[in-house]
Amino acid sequence: MxxxxxxxxxxxxxxxxxxxxxxxxxxxxxxxxxxxxxxxxxxxxxxxxxxxxxxxxxxxxxxxxxxxxxxxxxxxxxxxxxxxxxxxxxxxxxxxxxxxxxxxxxxxxxxxxxxxxxxxxGPREWSKETITMKRYFLTDVLDDFIGCTNTQEELFVVHSLFDLASEFVLRTNRQWTGTSKWGYRALKQFDESFAIKFTEAFDAYYKHREKEKIVEIVDEMLQPYGGRLFEGFSLGKPTSDDH
CATH class of the missing domain: 3.30.460.10 (Beta Polymerase, domain 2)
Known part of the structure; x- marks a missing residue:
């Protein structure tokens, strides 16, 4: 006792x-x-x-x-x-x-x-360049998640997807973020119904290995910014203005 x-x-x-x-x-x-x-x-x-x-x-x-x-x-x-x-x-x-x-x-x-x-x-607003970069990395991890067939690897991928997705929705709405329990609290303070939907999507994966809800919710948050991004993304490449 x-x-x-x-x-x-x-x-x-x-x-x-x-x-x-x-x-x-x-x-x-x-x-x-x-x-x-x-x-x-x-x-x-x-x-x-x-x-x-x-x-x-x-x-x-x-x-x-x-x-x-x-x-x-x-x-x-x-x-x-x-x-x-x-x-x-x-x-x-x-x-x-x-x-x-x-x-x-x-x-x-x-x-x-x-x-x-x-x-x-609130935190500093993300620039258009930052949003583009974050879209690309979120898309990359989402594609890995969709195509992954190794259970052990998939657990690490979904963990990264959780962090990137929660950060994206909070920062694009100029909300503070958090780690550990503060991650959920930040989502709840921003939008309680969304926080429930978000966590339920990942809970369905952990309990039943269902991917659909996670894919759906990530696509929903990317949609206002142009959706998934792969083709045309560039980072660090010199432009014509640099010459």
């Missing part, structure tokens, strides 16, 4: 007092804050401390809780905001915007607002 854990907010406050007593600000984020915690959830704690010279991440335990620490100065976090937004996976901005302030409300208010603005603006 598992021992009942202490209150996460209390443990987070103890952690800050013990490890970062002089920090300017601290935020508790993650699933426990959203009311979605499970038996394996950890505490995500973002620290802002001017004595920190280089941003870092560290994992440890306190009072039965696994804790993930994200330590930043009042300037270094900006670089990670930019990196997260560039890759369209706003991990740190989301933690800061949604998290509960443990210390330094006055210091953190403008930073939380900065994070909220970044999230509401």
């Amino acid at each position: 598992f021992k009942k854990k202490s209150d996460p907010l209390v443990v987070a406050e103890h952690f800050v007092q013990q490890y970062f007593p002089h920090c300017l600000g601290a935020i508790l984020a993650g699933s426990v804050v959203r009311g979605e915690g499970t038996s394996t959830s950890d505490l995500d704690i973002v620290i802002f401390d001017e004595h920190i010279l280089t941003s870092y991440r560290e994992s440890l335990y306190l009072e039965g809780w696994p804790i993930e620490v994200f330590a930043h100065s009042l300037s270094s976090y900006k670089h990670f905001f930019e990196l997260d937004c560039e890759r369209a996976k706003p991990s740190l901005p989301k933690m800061v915007a949604e998290g509960v302030v443990l210390k330094g409300q006055g210091v953190l208010s403008p930073i939380k607002e900065e994070a909220r603005v970044l999230l509401s603006n």
Whole structure:
């Protein structure tokens, strides 16, 4: 029988007092804050401390809780905001915007607002060139999936297809993406009915090796951008303007 854990907010406050007593600000984020915690959830704690010279991440335990620490100065976090937004996976901005302030409300208010603005603006729009390239690679993997007859290879192909397809539908609609459980959450936040349809299509493959629903849904998402792309695609080839 598992021992009942202490209150996460209390443990987070103890952690800050013990490890970062002089920090300017601290935020508790993650699933426990959203009311979605499970038996394996950890505490995500973002620290802002001017004595920190280089941003870092560290994992440890306190009072039965696994804790993930994200330590930043009042300037270094900006670089990670930019990196997260560039890759369209706003991990740190989301933690800061949604998290509960443990210390330094006055210091953190403008930073939380900065994070909220970044999230509401969404990721940078894909260029036409990027969409064309993504169409080509998605088509390539889809063709591999359709023609594959090796079960073991097919499992790897469908995994790539899942990632490419979910990224394509989210980014072409200027939505944030995510990995692991955040991938589904991003789809659900964008369009819950589509998220269900998308996951059901892949579930049918994993349970019954049915490919039709996946092919259909990928073709549907490609159709507004010209459908599958093979002939005429070029990457890196010099044009007449280059001479």
